[in-house]
Amino acid sequence: MPSLVSPRLLFLVGEIIPLKKLSRGSSSALSQGSVRFFSRVDRHKNAPLTLANLGFNTEFEKTTKNKRNKLENVKVNYPTEAPKSREKVAASDKSRVVRVKKTLEIDSAPFAATSFSELGLPSPLIERLEMEGFNVPTDVQSAAIPTILKNHDAVIQSYTGSGKTLAYVLPILSKVGPLKG
Numbered sequence: 001m002p003s004l005v006s007p008r009l010l011f012l013v014g015e016i017i018p019l020k021k022l023s024r025g026s027s028s029a030l031s032q033g034s035v036r037f038f039s040r041v042d043r044h045k046n047a048p049l050t051l052a053n054l055g056f057n058t059e060f061e062k063t064t065k066n067k068r069n070k071l072e073n074v075k076v077n078y079p080t081e082a083p084k085s086r087e088k089v090a091a092s093d094k095s096r097v098v099r100v101k102k103t104l105e106i107d108s109a110p111f112a113a114t115s116f117s118e119l120g121l122p123s124p125l126i127e128r129l130e131m132e133g134f135n136v137p138t139d140v141q142s143a144a145i146p147t148i149l150k151n152h153d154a155v156i157q158s159y160t161g162s163g164k165t166l167a168y169v170l171p172i173l174s175k176v177g178p179l180k181g
């Protein structure tokens with residue numbers, strides 16, 4: 001038997017040629033596992049040729065069971081208190097809380113103010129508006145002006161002719177120019 005023959009081929013002829021009759025080189029090429037493999041085949045001679053009967057499955061199951069047992073024995077200690085680092089994050093996250101409060105202020109903005117003075121505009125600007133005949137703000141102005149005056153970003157969307165221009169210009173004029181407060 002040539003020594004370069006593969007272990008699988010040796011298995012096929014193993015029932016005919018006993019191991020001791022193999023050349024020295026061939027038998028030394030067999031690992032310990034291969035020898036055990038032959039002995040298992042002898043034990044289950046009448047059994048069907050399955051991986052389990054050849055011993056592979058049994059070893060696999062043992063390994064799996066061991067692993068499962070190890071996992072079952074692991075005690076998981078769930079933390080009962082939040083880690084201190086998380087507390088720090090919560091403490092440093094005050095800006096988010098403030099933002100939420102501001103959002104609530106937006107929600108409570110008047111949508112039907114009866115005068116521009118209700119919106120927090122400076123009095124020089126209100127006087128000039130009244131001089132021009134603008135006494136009552138429109139709905140979009142009532143909602144947008146106080147929001148922008150609180151330094152929120154705003155996207156103004158309303159139908160044409162609803163007064164969007166003054167809605168964003170008046171807060172600007174309350175900060176810059178001769179009519180600012």
Ligand SMILES: Nc1ncnc2c1ncn2[C@@H]1O[C@H](COP(=O)(O)OP(=O)(O)OP(=O)(O)O)[C@@H](O)[C@H]1O
Nearest residue numbers: 133134135136137138159160161162163164165166
């Ligand atoms: N509070 C107000 N009271 C009376 N008139 C107003 C008031 N606000 C705006 N107007 C007048 O209503 C008209 C329409 O206003 P404005 O052009 O700002 O509307 P708009 O929503 O910007 O329209 P568009 O979508 O066409 O730009 C203008 O003539 C403006 O002077």
